[in-house]
Amino acid sequence: MRVMLMRTCLSEAVAPSVWKSSRRVLERCGVDVKVPRAQTCCSQPAWTAGHPDQARAVARHTIVVFSGPEEVVVPSGSCAGMVVHGYPEMFKGQPEEEAALDLARRTIELTQFLAKHDLDPGRGSRGPVTMHDSCHMLRVMDESQSPREALAKAGCEVREMQHTDRCCGFGGVFAINFPELSGRLGEEKARAAIESGAREVVSCDLGCLMHIVGVAHRQGIPLRARHVAEVLDR
Amino acid sequence: MRSRVPHAHRGRGAPAGNPPARAPRSRGARQVSTRKRRGDGGVAYLDVQGTLRERTVDALRDRTLRGNLDSATTSWGESRDAMRSDYGLDEMRERAREIRRSNIRNLPALLSEMQAKVREAGGTVVRAVDGAEACRYITGLAQARGVKVVAKSKSMATEEIKLNEALEDARIEVVETDLGEWILQLASEHPSHIIAPAVHLNREQVAALFREEAGTDDVPDDREGLVAHARVRLREKFAEAGIGVSGVNLGVASTGTVCVLENEGNARLVTSQPRIHVAVMGMERVVADWDEAAHILQVLPMAAIGQDAANYVNLITGPRRDGEADGPEEFHLVIIDGGRGALRGTEFEEALSCIRCGACLYSCPMWRSVGGQAYGSPYSGPIGAVITPLLEGPSSPASRDLPFMSSLCGACGEACPVGIPLQDLLVRARARSSSPATRKSGMAFRAWSRLWRRPSTYRAWMAGWRLMLRARGKDGWATDLPGPGAGWTQVRDMPTRWPPRR
């Protein structure tokens, strides 16, 4: 089986270990992983900030880079959601509509991909973690079970926190536009996470993790953060 | 004059008859919040001060508000979740969505049918293009009939068209008769929730307001006592009122009936006691027939606060007929366009399906954190952030920031019983905003777009960013990023290596 891996811009900018771990996890499952070098970003920042033309310009590039028959695996519920749910809306009535729909059909989040093909990354994992259901993974990709299954298969104990389905307050440009409100929600999330008894919060979305762990660090809450791919990889 | 509600930081339970003054805020705090436009008369229309962000900061400081919102939203959410499984709310939602979509598609025909049926029943129908026209009609009617006191009930539409203010200008007394609305009128505030306007206040705060209004300490502060007190005070007003103004939850075209849902029984008095009943309805609130009405009237209270039925469902068709024991002598239905008609056939059309249940409000993490007041518009929460800018125009202050006050978490769309994709509409509303801030971010994103559509420039940018991050970082964390990162590091640190160090 051959797939294309989307690196995601956040991973490249802050945490390359996320996409590298994703590739290793997939390869351990016997998947042939192609990481297109020309890829940039799914264009979500511009789209959600209300600049559809600028977003389309970047998304067109992404559609070209990821053209082909393979499934496109994304280690982010949010970026995957952008392609799966956002592209069809973004390119409605545009020349690229067919290609956008095709990409949307082939795109899948990492743990969903593992579940869909019944793949087992199989490796023991240290210590209990708590899982933050990122909003886009939960409500756009309609998914909460696959990451938990993958973690369980890897021998990792998940201690559920209270209100794991509530937004952490990241929200892309929202975090910059309304820092106080965003920070308050992040603090609630960090406290719920640490109260679960786990010391480490895991999520399928790096943006949420950066935000939660950033608030925690500022507030002196001793919380660690790992992307689900990193936990599966260790 | 500012809000007179005794919030916690201003000292709870201040003595009666002595409005607690707002205590000086901590240094650097702005007195934003809301301010009443006129000094007397107790009308709940407000000027909004400060930017939206300042108002959210102000609200976040208010611990009492936070507690009040938390307890209410948690209990509503739990009741609604119970409904979801007991009654199959999710399946009911599909049908509700279809009904409302077809209503909006057939709106002109449904409205003509409604109009004809109301006239047949002996009522008067007025189509108002905007709020000003609606207000002119209602004040004119009051003046023509020599009415001095107007009793009001349950209406977001009158909040939208600023009817209270118009009546006041014409020297006509307005009394809000729903408990929550009356509390707000006393507090000089505006509603913070579509169906529970005073949800942001607690019992002690309400008791203090009542004592002040009554000019006596002799007001009980338990729930029943407060309701009983309000009932007595308000009944006195019903006797005086010449016109009762109500909102409309649904208009049923096939019979010309207006439905008004409520839990207190005051709307029943407002629509039957005064000589004249004026019902104010947004033009989109019409359904075709009773089959559709029955479904929506069921879904509405379930989605709203997890109630299986509203306590009172008032169904009103025209004025009192010969031989009937009660009801008004005159019935007027004012149907407001106010920018709604223009939304049909646009990418925002679905917003017209809204049945104003309020579910999206309390499912929204932003609304739960700051309450409805901070939005500074009659409609708050996700639906408010979508429709206020639409009704007020793309260059209005509302369109500048309201659609941006969302993390796009999607909880609103999930909660909406008529399946409005609120998060998509929020994104579209952002794209429509033509404020200076949006133009500025547009420039930034044009640059971004040019860099990020080409792998070479993208790589160069990434390399530069990582260098900057490393240079700024100390012990693996950056605490003061420049440029757009400044907003980030205002409340949180940025890990400069991953996994982040503890």
Ligand code: SF4
């Ligand atoms: S948008 Fe939906 S959830 Fe919000 S008030 Fe309207 S009907 Fe209710």
